[in-house]
Amino acid sequence: MNHRIITISRQFGSGGRTIGKEVALKLGIPCYDHELIEMFAKESGFSEEYIKSSSEQTKRQGLLSSILADRTYDTHITEDFLWEAQKKVIMDVAKKGPCVIVGRCADFILENDFDCLSVYIHADKSSRAKRIVEVYGERKDTPEKRISDKDKARKAYYQKYTKRVWGNAEDFDISLDSHKLGFDTCIKIITELY
Amino acid sequence: MNHRIITISRQFGSGGRTIGKEVALKLGIPCYDHELIEMFAKESGFSEEYIKSSSEQTKRQGLLSSILADRTYDTHITEDFLWEAQKKVIMDVAKKGPCVIVGRCADFILENDFDCLSVYIHADKSSRAKRIVEVYGERKDTPEKRISDKDKARKAYYQKYTKRVWGNAEDFDISLDSHKLGFDTCIKIITELY
Numbered sequence: 267m268n269h270r271i272i273t274i275s276r277q278f279g280s281g282g283r284t285i286g287k288e289v290a291l292k293l294g295i296p297c298y299d300h301e302l303i304e305m306f307a308k309e310s311g312f313s314e315e316y317i318k319s320s321s322e323q324t325k326r327q328g329l330l331s332s333i334l335a336d337r338t339y340d341t342h343i344t345e346d347f348l349w350e351a352q353k354k355v356i357m358d359v360a361k362k363g364p365c366v367i368v369g370r371c372a373d374f375i376l377e378n379d380f381d382c383l384s385v386y387i388h389a390d391k392s393s394r395a396k397r398i399v400e401v402y403g404e405r406k407d408t409p410e411k412r413i414s415d416k417d418k419a420r421k422a423y424y425q426k427y428t429k430r431v432w433g434n435a436e437d438f439d440i441s442l443d444s445h446k447l448g449f450d451t452c453i454k455i456i457t458e459l460y
Numbered sequence: 461m462n463h464r465i466i467t468i469s470r471q472f473g474s475g476g477r478t479i480g481k482e483v484a485l486k487l488g489i490p491c492y493d494h495e496l497i498e499m500f501a502k503e504s505g506f507s508e509e510y511i512k513s514s515s516e517q518t519k520r521q522g523l524l525s526s527i528l529a530d531r532t533y534d535t536h537i538t539e540d541f542l543w544e545a546q547k548k549v550i551m552d553v554a555k556k557g558p559c560v561i562v563g564r565c566a567d568f569i570l571e572n573d574f575d576c577l578s579v580y581i582h583a584d585k586s587s588r589a590k591r592i593v594e595v596y597g598e599r600k601d602t603p604e605k606r607i608s609d610k611d612k613a614r615k616a617y618y619q620k621y622t623k624r625v626w627g628n629a630e631d632f633d634i635s636l637d638s639h640k641l642g643f644d645t646c647i648k649i650i651t652e653l654y
Contacts, residue, residue, distance in 0.1 A: 277630075388630050435635035436471075436582050443633045447653070448573050455649060459641070 270368045270460060271382045273373040275424075277433075278416035279394030279401075279409075281444045282387035283368050288453045290366040293460055296357055301369040301459035302352075305359070310351035312344075320348050349427055373438065374428040383459055386438040387452065464654060465576045466560045467567040469618075471627070472610035473588030473595075473603075475638045476581035477562050482647045484560040487654055492553055493562040496546075499553070504545035505530055506538075514542050567632065568622040577653055582640035583645065588633040 272289060276282020283299055290297035307314045356375045359365060367376075373384040389397075395409035405412060421432040435441050440459065442452045466483060470476020477493055484491035501508045534589060550569045561570075567578040583591075589603035599606060618626040629635050633654065636646045 325484065386629050386635075390630075433629050435580050435629040435632065436584075436637075438635070438639045439637045441580075441629035441632070441635035443630075446633045451653070459645070 269360065269364045270455065271360050271364065271380050272460065273376060273377055273382055273384045274366060274368045275371075275373055275385070275438065276369065276387040277389065277394060278420065279398040280301055280387045280389040281449055282385075284370040284448055285387055285452050286366045286446060287454070288449070288460075289456045292403065292453065292457050293364075293366075295364045296364065297366040297368065302355060302359070302367070302370055304319045305355045306348070306352055307441060308400075309355050310348055312348065317348065320345060349391060358431070367368060371427055374424075376431070383440070385431070385456055386435070386445050387439040388441065389427060389443055393445035463554065463558045463574060465554050465558065465566075465570055465574050466650065467576055467578045468560060468562045468581060468653065469561065469565075469567055469568060469579070469632065470581040471583065471588060472607055473592040474581045474583040475591060475643055476579075479581055479638060479646050479650070480560045480562040481644055482643070483650045483654075486647065486651050487558075487560075489558045489560065491562065492561040492651065496549060496553070496564055497562070499549045500542070500546055503549050506542065506544055510512035511542065515537060565618060566623055568618075570626070577634070577650070578632045579650055580627070580629075580635040581638050582627065582635065583637055 274282050274286040274289075277287075285374060286299065287297050303314050303317050306312075306317045312316070329441050336454070353375050356367065356370060357379070360372075360376050360380050361366065372388070374380050374383065377384065391410065391413055394413050399409050407415070424430065426433040430437055442455065444452050445456060447455075466480070468476050468480040468483075469595060480493065481491045497508050497511055500506070504511070519621075547569050549567050550561065550564065551573070553561065554566075554570050555576050565577065568578050571578065579619045585604065585607055588607050592606060593603050601609070615626040616622065624631055634649070637650065639645050641649075
């Protein structure tokens, strides 16, 4: 049942997803990222859109926001149900064989049952702000605000389900500053560690 | 004035000092660790013993402990004076040329003025407990308690002078789990990054 799985946790705009995809390509193993959302939807019966927003409760926007503004007991049950579906999908994916899994607390979900290399990718706020504009374009909010909102949301979600503080070096085998070291160096280090 | 300096911050028992010394040896550059205490003593006029204990205020033992138990205004002034001496010595050492500096908030002190690679070495508590008994021998306190006390003291000291949370991945270019990855791998990664 043990395979060598690489989990990549990353700050928004740090390029962790790009790094994960490149590592998987170099190693000739699959990379799961957006694909997971579709799998969670199938497993749970919820829409992909709802699932995408579920990890970003602290800044949910629009209609869903107003409906769920006062978070009821039912909301928490739904979230916990989704968390269980997410755990199952990630465990199933890991059982299939070596792969890279980006985000979704996979580091925490798999750490006791699989031979994992857990990676955390981070970068300073100004380089992330620059990158999200390049990659995702301009939005109504400033890039700094978008980063701050995402950081808060990921932190809250991670803490809720793992009881850990998001971004604590101790919780990962290796943490890398993608801006300071450069994407190529990060990819090389992770690939060689595999 | 810019040189390539490697700063190593480390959890007690993680082997960060050993890793730093090996990296320096491989690169043929000096490694400053215990040597710094002697330099701080010369710079400040305080004894080496007092300086060693100054970063571990939260668990100071013996006579000094009882004298300084109710920490006076003077004590804080002394600590701040020592911090200034420490900053000066570390800046002077860095100006001399490429080197490895272990501990003493060198990552924070040098980050704006020197081309630094800042490294954080950590490991899980049980492997650190095993290692401190092997390296430093048995003591009255259990290894777990010794680790917990040192962790608290380093955290408090780091936070007081840097206003940062000790062990936050974001504050370092690279963080490595020395137990999971192994000392040789850590040495190889840091040496290659230089």
